[in-house]
Amino acid sequence: MPNSTKKIEISNLTVKYGQVAAIKGISFDIYKNEIIGIIGPAQSGKSTLLKVINRTIEFVPGVAVGGTVKIDGEDTQKVKSVHELRRKIGMVFPLPVGLPLSIYDNVAFAPRMAGTRNKAQLDELVERCLRQAALWDEVKDRLDSLGTKLSGGQQQRLTIARALSHEPEILCLDEFSIAVDPVTTMRIEDVLKELRFQVTIILVTNLVQQARRLANRTAFLFNGDLIEIDRTDVIFSENPTDKRTYDYVNGIFG
Amino acid sequence: MFIETPLVQKKKRTEAAAKIVFMLMTILMILPLLLILAYLLYKAFPILSLDFFITNPKNGMRAGGIWAPFLGTMYLVVISLLISAPIGVLAAVYLNEYAGDNWFTRIINLAVVNLAGVPSIVHALFGLGAFVLFAGMGRSILAASLTLAIMTLPVIIASTKESLAAVPRAFREACWNVGATRWQTIRHIVLPNSISGILTGVILQVSRTAGETAPVMFTGVVFFKKISEGDIFAYNLFDQCMALSMHLFTISTQVPDVPKALPYGTAVVLLGTVLLVNALSITLRVYLRARKKW
Amino acid sequence: MANQRRLGNLSEPIIEGLIRLCGISAILFVIGIFFFVFREGSGFLFSKLNLKEFLTSIEWYPDSPSNKRYGVLALMAGTASVTVLAMMIAVPFGLGAAIFISEFCSRRARETFKIVIELLAAIPSVVWGFIGLTVMNPIIIDLFKAPIGLNVLNGGIILALMSVPIIVSIGEDALKAVPDSYREASLALGATRWQMIYRVLLPAAKNGLLAAALLGVGRGIGETIAVLMATGHAVQIPHSILDPVRTLTATIAAELGETPVRSDHYQVLFIIGILLFSITFVVNLVADLVVKGIRGK
Numbered sequence: 082m083p084n085s086t087k088k089i090e091i092s093n094l095t096v097k098y099g100q101v102a103a104i105k106g107i108s109f110d111i112y113k114n115e116i117i118g119i120i121g122p123a124q125s126g127k128s129t130l131l132k133v134i135n136r137t138i139e140f141v142p143g144v145a146v147g148g149t150v151k152i153d154g155e156d157t158q159k160v161k162s163v164h165e166l167r168r169k170i171g172m173v174f175p176l177p178v179g180l181p182l183s184i185y186d187n188v189a190f191a192p193r194m195a196g197t198r199n200k201a202q203l204d205e206l207v208e209r210c211l212r213q214a215a216l217w218d219e220v221k222d223r224l225d226s227l228g229t230k231l232s233g234g235q236q237q238r239l240t241i242a243r244a245l246s247h248e249p250e251i252l253c254l255d256e257f258s259i260a261v262d263p264v265t266t267m268r269i270e271d272v273l274k275e276l277r278f279q280v281t282i283i284l285v286t287n288l289v290q291q292a293r294r295l296a297n298r299t300a301f302l303f304n305g306d307l308i309e310i311d312r313t314d315v316i317f318s319e320n321p322t323d324k325r326t327y328d329y330v331n332g333i334f335g
Numbered sequence: 336m337f338i339e340t341p342l343v344q345k346k347k348r349t350e351a352a353a354k355i356v357f358m359l360m361t362i363l364m365i366l367p368l369l370l371i372l373a374y375l376l377y378k379a380f381p382i383l384s385l386d387f388f389i390t391n392p393k394n395g396m397r398a399g400g401i402w403a404p405f406l407g408t409m410y411l412v413v414i415s416l417l418i419s420a421p422i423g424v425l426a427a428v429y430l431n432e433y434a435g436d437n438w439f440t441r442i443i444n445l446a447v448v449n450l451a452g453v454p455s456i457v458h459a460l461f462g463l464g465a466f467v468l469f470a471g472m473g474r475s476i477l478a479a480s481l482t483l484a485i486m487t488l489p490v491i492i493a494s495t496k497e498s499l500a501a502v503p504r505a506f507r508e509a510c511w512n513v514g515a516t517r518w519q520t521i522r523h524i525v526l527p528n529s530i531s532g533i534l535t536g537v538i539l540q541v542s543r544t545a546g547e548t549a550p551v552m553f554t555g556v557v558f559f560k561k562i563s564e565g566d567i568f569a570y571n572l573f574d575q576c577m578a579l580s581m582h583l584f585t586i587s588t589q590v591p592d593v594p595k596a597l598p599y600g601t602a603v604v605l606l607g608t609v610l611l612v613n614a615l616s617i618t619l620r621v622y623l624r625a626r627k628k629w
Numbered sequence: 630m631a632n633q634r635r636l637g638n639l640s641e642p643i644i645e646g647l648i649r650l651c652g653i654s655a656i657l658f659v660i661g662i663f664f665f666v667f668r669e670g671s672g673f674l675f676s677k678l679n680l681k682e683f684l685t686s687i688e689w690y691p692d693s694p695s696n697k698r699y700g701v702l703a704l705m706a707g708t709a710s711v712t713v714l715a716m717m718i719a720v721p722f723g724l725g726a727a728i729f730i731s732e733f734c735s736r737r738a739r740e741t742f743k744i745v746i747e748l749l750a751a752i753p754s755v756v757w758g759f760i761g762l763t764v765m766n767p768i769i770i771d772l773f774k775a776p777i778g779l780n781v782l783n784g785g786i787i788l789a790l791m792s793v794p795i796i797v798s799i800g801e802d803a804l805k806a807v808p809d810s811y812r813e814a815s816l817a818l819g820a821t822r823w824q825m826i827y828r829v830l831l832p833a834a835k836n837g838l839l840a841a842a843l844l845g846v847g848r849g850i851g852e853t854i855a856v857l858m859a860t861g862h863a864v865q866i867p868h869s870i871l872d873p874v875r876t877l878t879a880t881i882a883a884e885l886g887e888t889p890v891r892s893d894h895y896q897v898l899f900i901i902g903i904l905l906f907s908i909t910f911v912v913n914l915v916a917d918l919v920v921k922g923i924r925g926k
Contacts, residue, residue, distance in 0.1 A: 180509055347821070364722055518644055
């Protein structure tokens with residue numbers, strides 16, 4: 082199960098949007114092949130953290146990032162190709178985005194951009210990713226139809242398939258279940274339990290029970306500060322280190 | 336039950352009056368124009384035939400057709416758009432996809448707005464000073480097309496920017512997240528999904544370019560030039576040419592004793608071309624809007 | 630495959646450089662326009678031109694063999710008279726039509742009107758000039774018992790008709806930008822549609838409507854071939870709207886063809902060009918600031 086190799090090392094990370102501090106100097110490590118749950122109320126910096134990890138934060142105007150994020154020991158600010166970095170990381174955001182392409186092309190997009198042209202290779206990859214995202218059976222007969230015309234839940238699974246299509250080592254999910262019905266949520270959670278053997282998973286969620294079901298460890302972010310990070314059973318026990326953690330996971334505030 | 340008080344009745348009357356006044360204003364603008372257009376067509380009708388299109392003006396422009404000016408206009412439109420469309424589209428891509436929110440971008444936007452407001456005769460002076468004299472192109476189709484191209488540029492930039500902005504930002508983010516570069520994102524997602532709007536904007540410029548007179552009158556268009564009839568390659572880039580707009584100006588103001596039907600015929604052909612292209616672009620827009628992909 | 634990728638890596642900076650270059654081209658062209666027009670006129674501007682006389686004299690005799698005089702006051706008066714008259718017609722009608730189209734029409738009628746307006750905007754200025762010359766002018770002479778010939782009224786009406794589409798479409802945009810909640814709130818309070826327009830909509834959209842009018846003015850000042858064909862050729866300060874005048878733009882268009890390159894007269898025409906460029910630059914700048922004003926709020 083989770084081993085002790087450090088996959089991501091975050092140290093003293095700060096993020097400011099203009100004058101507003103979104104992350105106020107947090108440090109923690111994420112181990113290889115673990116599922117780490119990140120919980121916390123809205124505006125606590127969870128989504129910002131994910132954008133820093135794959136450096137899409139750079140597309141936000143007026144943003145200032147301090148501190149370092151290392152992946153496999155390499156500083157993300159100093160990588161040779163930011164696109165190689167982003168391909169290492171699969172991202173799934175709360176609102177599903179099907180690209181205005183066919184279902185097939187949605188999944189084949191990333192490998193094509195990375196230079197894969199081989200049709201057989203792409204076919205194989207598209208099928209594997211769609212199966213992993215529990216979408217294959219529903220769409221296998223209409224891979225040519227538009228990804229944007231799928232239902233919300235299907236589009237979210239398409240997004241997950243796309244996030245897997247570039248064979249990432251890290252998979253980040255940001256409140257993926259917002260746009261998905263409970264049955265699909267359970268199916269995706271099963272998928273994640275399978276995937277943890279291949280990839281490291283960062284699961285940002287505001288459903289604390291989801292973190293409890295899936296995560297090996299859980300971090301509690303609040304207002305841009307890291308309040309506590311520990312084994313999930315400790316965070317959800319009767320006596321986590323910080324009182325606010327107990328209050329939050331038990332619905333006393335949030 | 337509800338009974339109308341005098342106040343309510345008065346209110347209702349004002350409202351009805353307001354509506355009628357505004358409607359009359361709108362109709363007063365549009366109706367005379369339609370009548371005028373019908374009148375032009377009526378006066379031009381006797382001369383409109385295939386011959387009118389494929390014969391050169393003759394007898395000091397008092398007879399014959401419009402072949403040389405018609406072909407000249409086509410050359411000017413096509414060449415100027417070949418220059419302005421790529422520059423304009425790429426400029427809009429820069430402004431919408433690359434430029435940050437800073438003073439430099441604001442200056443570019445301001446320049447675009449002002450370029451759009453430069454009077455056409457000033458464009459003519461610029462074309463004369465820069466292309467004809469300074470660059471040594473002489474009065475030529477090339478110099479005139481370049482002048483027209485710079486004139487149409489801001490409009491192409493504005494319409495392209497609008498089409499690009501209509502593509503949701505979430506699509507771009509999704510592409511960046513899977514490791515696509517900025518240009519890959521633009522090339523594979525943004526442009527394919529805005530190309531219809533961009534094309535509509537460019538086609539619309541055909542009509543504007545075809546009708547312009549002032550910018551070309553000192554940069555490449557002449558009163559009269561004889562070319563071989565029916566040969567669509569009759570002009571070359573460094574020739575001077577005739578143009579429909581200039582031809583209409585000439586035969587209606589500069590040449591005495593022109594038979595009435597000639598200028599009317601020329602006006603109708605120019606107007607018909609312009610309106611046809613416009614109608615085409617509007618139809619295209621309506622059709623494409625109906626089959627949006629999201 | 631590896632080859633393709635290397636090529637991709639190389640072509641990306643090239644295409645991005647090209648995009649950036651095109652992006653700044655607008656600035657280069659504006660500067661270029663000013664530079665080249667200035668360059669052609671500068672010799673005369675800095676040596677012989679008496680700026681005071683240029684701007685305040687009504688004597689425009691560029692071809693006089695003995696005593697050439699270059700005063701553009703009458704030409705400016707020509708431009709001003711035609712533009713002001715055109716705006717007096719076009720602004721109320723244009724804004725009225727904008728209000729009608731945006732507030733009183735059904736969705737379907739609105740789309741139809743907008744297409745008609747768009748088509749009107751496409752009519753070339755030389756065709757407008759021709760209409761002024763052959764259709765409008767005889768009607769005006771008949772109606773007002775005016776002396777034979779072209780006049781301010783004719784040019785003003787033509788210019789008004791040309792400016793209306795711009796004013797309507799920008800005015801309509803400005804009205805559309807007012808949130809529907811304003812309309813609903815005032816109608817819910819029992820205001821009639823007219824009261825809502827007069828008390829709520831017009832104040833809220835006032836900057837956009839002002840900008841629409843300003844852009845109409847800019848177009849009016851810059852219009853060349855239509856006024857050349859429709860307003861006559863007399864260089865004078867008009868005393869009535871039935872007098873003929875000559876505008877700044879029409880003067881350049883009419884005279885540049887016959888002046889030798891780099892002659893005094895030629896250079897003065899370029900100086901008029903600089904003047905026109907500056908005037909429209911200011912008008913457009915103000916219109917732009919006014920529009921920004923709405924967004925800032």
